[in-house]
Each structure stands twice: as structure tokens, then as C-alpha cells.
Amino acid sequence: MSNSPTAEVILVDTDDNIIGSMEKLKAHEQGLLHRAFSILIFNDAQELLLQQRALNKYHSAGLWTNTCCSHQMPGETTMEASIRRLKEEMGMSCELFHQFTFIYKAELENNLIEHELDHVLIGFSNENPVINEEEVMNFKWIKIEHLQRDMKLHPENYTVWFNLIFNQHLERLNSYLYHESLQKRNF
Numbered sequence: 412m413s414n415s416p417t418a419e420v421i422l423v424d425t426d427d428n429i430i431g432s433m434e435k436l437k438a439h440e441q442g443l444l445h446r447a448f449s450i451l452i453f454n455d456a457q458e459l460l461l462q463q464r465a466l467n468k469y470h471s472a473g474l475w476t477n478t479c480c481s482h483q484m485p486g487e488t489t490m491e492a493s494i495r496r497l498k499e500e501m502g503m504s505c506e507l508f509h510q511f512t513f514i515y516k517a518e519l520e521n522n523l524i525e526h527e528l529d530h531v532l533i534g535f536s537n538e539n540p541v542i543n544e545e546e547v548m549n550f551k552w553i554k555i556e557h558l559q560r561d562m563k564l565h566p567e568n569y570t571v572w573f574n575l576i577f578n579q580h581l582e583r584l585n586s587y588l589y590h591e592s593l594q595k596r597n598f
Contacts, residue, residue: 420445420482423528425514432485436469442516442524448493449529449576450479450507451584454537458552462501462540464570465548470519473548476570478540489530497534501550502541505534511583517571531576533584555584 420438422431422445438445452460460478464471479500483492490507497503509532516526540550553561558577566574577584 418482419485420447421485425528427512427528435482439470439519439523439525442526444514444526444528446483446489447527447529447572448481448483448489448496448532449477449572450493450497450532450534451576452478452497452501452503452505452534452536454535454552456552456554458554459558460501460536460540461551461553461558462542462547463549463551465544465546467545470521470523470525471570474570475568476573477576478534480570480572489532493530493532500543500546502543503536503538505536507532507534511580513575513580515572515575519571525571527572529572529576531580555581 418435419432420435421429422433422438422443424430425444427446433443433445454460461475462478463475464473466472479493479497481492481496481500483489487495489509493507494504497505497507509530512528512530514528516524519525542550559581562569562574562577569577
């Protein structure tokens with residue numbers, strides 16, 4: 412299975428050049444920089460679709476996070492991996508738009524280190540997901556201002572990478588949503 416701890420991830424340098432591949436769990440144990448992606452799906456009400464990670468995940472179990480996140484496999488583009496995992500985790504498909512990348516390193520439970528060059532993608536859908544319960548235990552649509560308030564009060568309820576995306580890149584997300592809203596009104 413492509414999302415198992417034994418699946419291969421793509422090791423990269425800080426410029427996103429491929430330098431090899433490694434079993435996912437080993438990359439997290441050694442804290443090696445590898446490619447990942449995070450998808451954020453918004454609806455017409457400008458609500459963000461969040462997922463709550465399943466309790467059987469080997470890290471960050473039960474935490475709320477962005478719509479979908481995972482790793483590209485060797486030989487797979489970021490877009491191919493994003494489309495695949497969105498379907499596998501959330502039972503959804505929609506057009507995705509690459510927004511930006513960022514690098515982060517964080518210590519997790521179980522002596523794991525998340526060190527990722529994360530590609531952030533945005534999409535739009537008004538459909539509710541059909542979640543894969545092996546990956547996701549719950550979902551919700553939430554307004555950005557409500558999410559912002561809850562993340563300030565309870566950051567421990569959210570994944571490390573989602574806290575970083577949301578807190579460090581909220582202005583980018585708001586700008587994109589505003590631009591998309593204007594485009595829709597011009598049709």
C-alpha cells in the first residue's frame with residue numbers, strides 16, 4: 412500500500428532536487444529531508460475541509476489537519492500523487508493548483524522527525540468527502556476565522572505541518588481565496 416510506513420519516499424535537497432529514496436518510516440526516524448504535499452480544499456462558502464487523522468496512524472493520530480497530506484512515491488509527480496491520495500483518503504477529485512513549497516523540521520511522538528519539503532496545493536469542491544476510515548476518522552468544513560480562533564486556543568489538536576501552513580502562510584491562502592472569489596463573480 413502506498414501510504415504504509417514501508418512505502419518509499421523521495422529524498423531531496425533544499426532545492427527539491429532528488430538525491431535518492433528511502434522507506435518512509437526510516438526517513439522519519441532519521442529526520443531526512445523528503446518530498447511531501449498538503450492539499451487544502453475550499454468550498455463556495457470559503458470553508459476549508461479538514462480531516463481528523465485515523466487513530467491507527469503511526470504519528471499524529473487523531474489530530475485535525477488539512478484536507479489531505481501524504482508523500483510522492485519514486486517516479487510520481489506531485490500532481491499525480493496529490494490526485495491519487497485525495498481519492499484514496501477522501502474519495503474526492505477536483506482540479507488542484509500548486510501554490511507554494513516550504514521546508515520544516517519537527518520532532519513528533521515515537522521518536523520520529525518530520526523533515527519535509529512540502530508542496531501546498533489548493534482545490535475547490537462543494538461535495539462532502541467519502542472518507543477512507545483506515546486513513547481518516549472524521550471531517551468538517553470550517554470558516555477560516557473559526558479555525559484561526561480554535562488553532563490559537565488549541566494548537567495541540569492540529570498536526571505540526573498544518574499549524575505551520577496555516578499560521579505562516581494564511582495571508583497567501585486568503586489572497587488566493589479572494590482572487591478566486593472575484594473570478595467567480597466575473598462569470
